Amino acid sequence: MRLTILGCSGSVPGPNTAASGYLLEAEGFRLGLELGNGAFAQLQTVLDPFDLDALVLSHLHSDHCADVNALTVLRRYHPAPPYPARPRRLPLYAPPEAPSRLANAYAADADERAAADLSDVYDFHVLREETTRIGPFEVTAAAVHHPTPAFGLRISYGGSILAYTGDTGPCAALGELADGVDVLLSEASWTEAADRPPGVHLSGKQAGELAKDAAVGRLLLTHVAPWTDRAAVLAEAEAIFPDSELVTQGAVYDI
Template sequence: MRLIILGCSGSIPGPDAAASGYLLEADGFLLGLELGNGALARLQAERDPFDLDALLLSHLHPDHCADFSALTVLRRYHPAPPYETRPRRLPVYGPEDAPQRLVNAFAANEAERLQTDLSDVYEFHTFGEQPQRIGPFEVTAFPVEHPTPAFGLRISHGGRTVAYSGDTGMCPVLEELSREADVLLCEASWTDAADRPPGVHLSGREAGAIAARAAPKRLLLTHVAPWTDREAVLAEAKVFFPGAELAEQGAVYDLGPA
């Protein structure tokens, strides 16, 4: 099981830095996790986008799904062989309103929106209350605190687990989501301050505190905004979880066998 960081910039892409985008690979199955601004370019640098076997979208803010429209163009119109032999419909898992929201993002105007149907290139699925089998992975979705419907995801295979916070403020499920994971990929959008709005994002301090309680083997901090001091976020997390690290674009983490 491998985790590949396509992009990890928070809220917007940064200079030469893609927004949220990750890959998980096991048993020849390639699972996409988020496709924010710039992530499709990074995916093309790493792999053939047609190698994607499924895509998870934790929520529908642009820094997590903006490149979905470009992926639609690629999958629908790519002319080069062996396009005609590739699977045309990609399974996509996300919030309940994902099909309509993603149509709205793709269509140029109201008339086009009413006529747009993405079912030729996607099979849409909603995150369920129970674990879902997606290829060789077991995926459990946890509703988290964010201004739009959003999910943290616990993704397991062969005795290994990646816990992904998605975008969230502090909420009780984060500890359950992260419990003894091999990797906790946790957003830390800003440094800690009393005036931070609740129910939006985590600070480095909060991410470290979650990890201290949940005891993952590894804490990777992601979704740090370009205007935020990454080292300051990391220093906050290390007070609670000394082994905390910053996720790095292009990095590959091999979780190995159980």
């Protein structure tokens, strides 16, 4: 499978860098992971958005889902009809509140919010702690430690496995998701410090510890906030797990 980084800035988009957005491809199937601020613009540099086959949102913070609004406008109002093999309704896997939360974010005023319904655009599926087949991918979701309902993902295809932490503090579920994977795509929003709030994000050090303990093949660091020293985050991870790399927007990885 091929992983493309559409955006990797944490919490907010950074200068010329979109917030969270990733694209996984295998057998011609295009699976989006997150669509945060600015990620939709980057998606359009690599494919026609109507060619997206499914979308997964790990949680509903804006830096992971804000550009669903833009995708909604395109799929609802684009003057050209979709390709015959690409229906307007896109399978969207997300936490249970996604239909109402995304509709409220899209609605322009109170009257519109009362009648908001995105079911003409999306085929909503509730993301649960289970394994689901999405196209050629086997996707296992597990609840992680974050202030809102959030999931990490373990994605398998053709004998290769990618684990994605989503946004989370340290928790037991991460070890199970990352166990022995080929690539761990891990958030590392900040550097290690005693006063970091628990249950929110990982430091570079904690991401490195996760990779080492889970015996992963490679660690890709993402979701670094624009106000955080990226080099310091990488140094923390590399000190524990040498095969660590900071992802950059537009980078492509074959897994």
